[in-house]
Amino acid sequence: MTVIDDSGRLFGRVNVYDALVVVVLVGAVGAGVLFVDPFPEGGDPAARYATVDLGQQPLSTAARIAEGNGSGGALAVTDAYVGPGDGEAASVVVRVRVNGTLVDDPAAEAPVFEFGGEPLRRGDELALETAAYDAEGEVVELGGSNATLETGRLPVLVEASVPPATADLVDRGDGYRIDDRTVATVTDTTIASVGAGNRTALLGLSLRTVRYGGATYFGDRRVLVGQTVPFRTERYALSGSVTRWGNASLPGEPATATAVVRVDDVRPDIADGLEAGMVERRDGTTLAAITDVRTEPAPVVLTSEDGNIYEREHPRNEDVYLTVDLRVRRTDDGLRFRTRPVREGSNLLLDFRTVAADGTVIDVDA
Numbered sequence: 634m635t636v637i638d639d640s641g642r643l644f645g646r647v648n649v650y651d652a653l654v655v656v657v658l659v660g661a662v663g664a665g666v667l668f669v670d671p672f673p674e675g676g677d678p679a680a681r682y683a684t685v686d687l688g689q690q691p692l693s694t695a696a697r698i699a700e701g702n703g704s705g706g707a708l709a710v711t712d713a714y715v716g717p718g719d720g721e722a723a724s725v726v727v728r729v730r731v732n733g734t735l736v737d738d739p740a741a742e743a744p745v746f747e748f749g750g751e752p753l754r755r756g757d758e759l760a761l762e763t764a765a766y767d768a769e770g771e772v773v774e775l776g777g778s779n780a781t782l783e784t785g786r787l788p789v790l791v792e793a794s795v796p797p798a799t800a801d802l803v804d805r806g807d808g809y810r811i812d813d814r815t816v817a818t819v820t821d822t823t824i825a826s827v828g829a830g831n832r833t834a835l836l837g838l839s840l841r842t843v844r845y846g847g848a849t850y851f852g853d854r855r856v857l858v859g860q861t862v863p864f865r866t867e868r869y870a871l872s873g874s875v876t877r878w879g880n881a882s883l884p885g886e887p888a889t890a891t892a893v894v895r896v897d898d899v900r901p902d903i904a905d906g907l908e909a910g911m912v913e914r915r916d917g918t919t920l921a922a923i924t925d926v927r928t929e930p931a932p933v934v935l936t937s938e939d940g941n942i943y944e945r946e947h948p949r950n951e952d953v954y955l956t957v958d959l960r961v962r963r964t965d966d967g968l969r970f971r972t973r974p975v976r977e978g979s980n981l982l983l984d985f986r987t988v989a990a991d992g993t994v995i996d997v998d999a
Contacts, residue, residue, distance in 0.1 A: 676734035681746055682711065682777055684845050685759050687725040687770035688853070695723035696812045697765040704762050707732050707748070711780035714843040715814055716852030717863050723811050724852035725768070726843050728782045729759065746775075774845050783844040787851075788820065788881035791836045791862060792972075793873030800824045800832040802869045805916050809864050816841045817851070817864055820881050822916060825971040825982075833972050836873060837881030838864065885964035890999035891924075894981050896953040896992035898931045904951045906988040913985055918960070920971070921983050925956035955990060957983065961999070968999055 690698070695715050702710040712728040733748035745752050753759070753775065760769040795803070803824070809817035821837030840851045840862065849856045856862065856875060863872045877884070896907075913921040930946035937943065961968045961975055968975040975981065975997055983990045 676736035676744070676747065679733060679735040679746060681731050681733065681753070681775060682780060683729045683731050683753070683759065683772050684774035684782065685727050685729050685761075685770040686773050687727060687761075687768045689718045689722040690725045690768060692721060692723055692812065694766045694768065695725050698725055698727060698768070702761065702763045702765065704760075708759075708761060710761070712782045714782050714784055714841075715811055716816055716841070716843070716850070717809070717811065717854075717865075718852055724850075725770075726773075726782065726845070726850075727761075727770075728780060729761070730780065731759075785842060785844070787840045787842045787849060787856060788879060789838050789840060789856065789862070789875050790877035790881050790883070791838055791864070791873035792876050793834045793836065793871045794831045795834050795869075795871050796831055799869045799871060800834055803834060803836065803871075807866050809866065814841075817862075819864075821883075823883060823971050824915065825973055834871070834873070835876075835883060835972055836864070838862070839881065883962055883969075885962035885969065888961050888963040888968070888999060890959045890961045890968055890970075890975060890997055892957055892959055892975060892981065892994050892998075893996040894955045894957060894983070894990065894992040895995050896955065896990050898947070898950045899953050901949055901951065903988060904928055904953050907953055907955065907985075907990060911985045911988075913983055920960045922958045923955055923985075924958055927954040927956075928952065929954075953990070953992075954995075955983075955992065963999070968997070 687698070698710065698713050698715070700710055700712055709730045709732075710727050711730050714726045716724045716726075718724040731748055731753065733746055733753060735744040736747050738745045747753065753772065755772055755775050757772050758769055759772050761767065803819065803822050805819055805822055807819040808815045818839045819836055820839050823835040825833045825835075840856065842849050842851050842856060844850070851862055854860060854862060856878065858875050858878050861872050861874055863870070865871070907923065907926055909923050909926055911923045912919050928951040931950040931952045932944050933947045935943045935945055959970050959975065961970050966974070970981065973979065973981065975994060977994055977997060979994050981992055981994050983992075
């Protein structure tokens with residue numbers, strides 16, 4: 634008996650060509666190869682644009698995600714947004730061209746868009762398999778003819794509590810970068826000292842955001858008043874609460890005011906360091922300037938052995954009265970110096986670098 638007869642049968646039983654097809658299919662399944670035809674029989678070829686939230690991705694993966702990435706011709710990335718994620722991860726959203734089919738569905742009012750033989754809808758998972766990376770995410774928008782994401786720059790005012798060392802580093806123009814992408818920039822800074830501990834920083838930020846589903850996101854965080862957003866550079870990291878949305882400036886109008894500030898019970902060496910002409914500056918702008926200094930002995934209260942109370946002059950310490958010109962903002966709630974109110978009885982802290990004065994406003998003229 635011949636191995637292959639004149640009819641192409643193997644051992645006279647199985648057609649050799651059929652046997653080869655079976656062998657190829659079995660080998661493909663054994664190797665884990667699965668081919669999904671984006672254009673199954675039936676329906677008309679069609680393309681849709683989908684916005685896909687790929688969620689948290691390693692920085693190495695985020696750096697490779699860009700316009701032009703393809704997945705077997707069925708999917709193509711047409712735009713990408715990278716924003717801050719948790720820790721060392723980045724949040725990635727992409728716009729994808731999906732090549733599928735429109736299939737008539739008797740139960741639907743219009744043809745249904747399918748990909749890989751299945752309907753593709755908002756909320757479905759979509760996998761990108763490219764030569765550079767594999768990623769999977771949720772379809773958050775589907776439809777439209779726009780190949781680009783709705784990205785932009787959103788100004789916000791953020792309030793953060795930061796250590797003094799961090800407060801000294803924050804400067805206008807600082808940028809938050811993820812690889813070669815600048816995702817946020819400091820446009821303005823106002824730092825208010827709070828005792829010897831943390832300082833309140835008001836930062837004007839320009840955030841690179843992405844918008845989908847009727848909401849605006851910075852990375853994976855929806856940007857809303859009261860929500861927290863992160864900011865970091867190579868030198869410092871902080872997070873703060875959004876106090877103004879769409880506006881990065883402090884409320885109110887710039888103004889000047891003259892205040893008399895009483896600093897109680899000051900040691901002589903500190904009192905001698907406060908002089909007319911001293912100024913407090915920030916980013917090259919003069920915020921406060923001493924125009925006059927007056928001192929008088931600090932009072933001290935004594936109790937005698939018979940229980941009588943006497944007020945006497947302290948033998949060394951002094952009360953210091955500073956007349957200062959302040960750069961303030963006039964708001965609906967009154968004057969504010971940096972972030973603090975300026976009115977009679979309010980506390981005011983002035984930082985002249987070589988010496989600081991923490992006193993009480995006893996008079997203000999604006």
